[in-house]
Amino acid sequence: xxxxxxxxxxxxxxxxxxxxxxxxxxxxxxxxxxxxxxxxxxxxxxxxxxxxxxxxxxxxxxxxxxxxxxxxxxxxxxxxxxxxxxxxxxxxxxxxxxxxxxxxxxxxxxxxxxxxxxxxxxxxxxxxxxxxxxxxxxxxxxxxxxxxxxxxxxxxxxxxxxxxxxxxxxxxxxxxxxxxxxxxxxxxxxxxxxxxxxxxxxxxxxxxxxxxxxxxxxxxxxxxxxxxxxxxxxxxxxxxxxxxxxxxxxxxxxxxxxxxxxxxxxxxxxxxxxxxxxxxxxxxxxxxxxxxxxxxxxxxxxxxxxxxxxxxxxxxxxxxxxxxxxxxxxxxxxxxxxxxxxxx
Ligand code: HEM
Numbered sequence: 001x002x003x004x005x006x007x008x009x010x011x012x013x014x015x016x017x018x019x020x021x022x023x024x025x026x027x028x029x030x031x032x033x034x035x036x037x038x039x040x041x042x043x044x045x046x047x048x049x050x051x052x053x054x055x056x057x058x059x060x061x062x063x064x065x066x067x068x069x070x071x072x073x074x075x076x077x078x079x080x081x082x083x084x085x086x087x088x089x090x091x092x093x094x095x096x097x098x099x100x101x102x103x104x105x106x107x108x109x110x111x112x113x114x115x116x117x118x119x120x121x122x123x124x125x126x127x128x129x130x131x132x133x134x135x136x137x138x139x140x141x142x143x144x145x146x147x148x149x150x151x152x153x154x155x156x157x158x159x160x161x162x163x164x165x166x167x168x169x170x171x172x173x174x175x176x177x178x179x180x181x182x183x184x185x186x187x188x189x190x191x192x193x194x195x196x197x198x199x200x201x202x203x204x205x206x207x208x209x210x211x212x213x214x215x216x217x218x219x220x221x222x223x224x225x226x227x228x229x230x231x232x233x234x235x236x237x238x239x240x241x242x243x244x245x246x247x248x249x250x251x252x253x254x255x256x257x258x259x260x261x262x263x264x265x266x267x268x269x270x271x272x273x274x275x276x277x278x279x280x281x282x283x284x285x286x287x288x289x290x291x292x293x294x295x296x297x298x299x300x301x302x303x304x305x306x307x308x309x310x311x312x313x314x315x316x317x318x319x320x321x322x323x324x325x326x327x328x329x330x331x332x333x334x335x336x337x338x339x340x341x342x343x344x
Pocket of ligand 1: 042043189193200276
């Protein structure tokens, strides 16, 4: 019989590895904890509590009081996460057949090393603004890399059948919208880092108004940074609601897209509330640091939605091709599993 070669199930090469995925998830969660612990250093004004690096004047365990506790605590948690990341990279190198996913492990390990060096230089050079913002920006990229590894090693990513979702027909398409959303949130986080590291957090003492007006006179650079962050919040809000609305309207039946879209709306409301709480509490440590962490969670959730949109909507578009392949001669290149293996 010359006919059809039925689509093959994914071979062991593409198999779900529960232990690897759980470990990747643990690394991503530990990185979230590190974002919070790192945020505490600036929120408590402890960045220069230990002016030497990597040790405190040669001591591994100085007296852990006041700012030293936050600064050295941050270094210890960072070292632990760094070690976990290197182990993950090695594990992926040994066990992961997809080159793209192995590369993610290498990038994450490189990012954590670069992040340590940036953090060290930030301390040694007495907190230059460009380094402090780069340290904050790279922290988010590192977090996103680890979240991506956890996502692409998950059972849902590797084994779930293509959902019966129509290819994305709307304009702009959901894949473009979600990608733009990730970029807009990341830009807003960088402006947040500028606000934070220039001490512009309370440059405008009230919220939602600014000096009692909708648009205050921009008298200083700090007021400009603070207003830029508020305008950025409005842009993020518009972009996020547009994106989540498009996802829910067009693909609301696909749980893997619906859930992160709904979570994004909840996280956005929480993030704006925390931003307001920073002003209302005069930069109390808990809301200020939680705002840093939840900004990272917002970014990571948008990234998960963007990656899943690319996988599921592309796969949905490819599904008719797979069906056609079943009717092709055996010599024709097989679609389906091959397509799934080509994705990270
Ligand atoms: C809606 C999207 C928002 C996102 C994604 C976001 C994200 C962030 C992030 C990540 C930081 C810290 C950056 C860092 O140091 O790494 C930050 C700082 C800050 N954000 Fe937002 N933010 C948002 C909205 C708001 C709003 C509505 C306000 C209200 C005024 C606000 C007020 C602040 C303030 C005051 C700081 C500086 C905190 C400090 O002085 O330590 N943010 N933001």
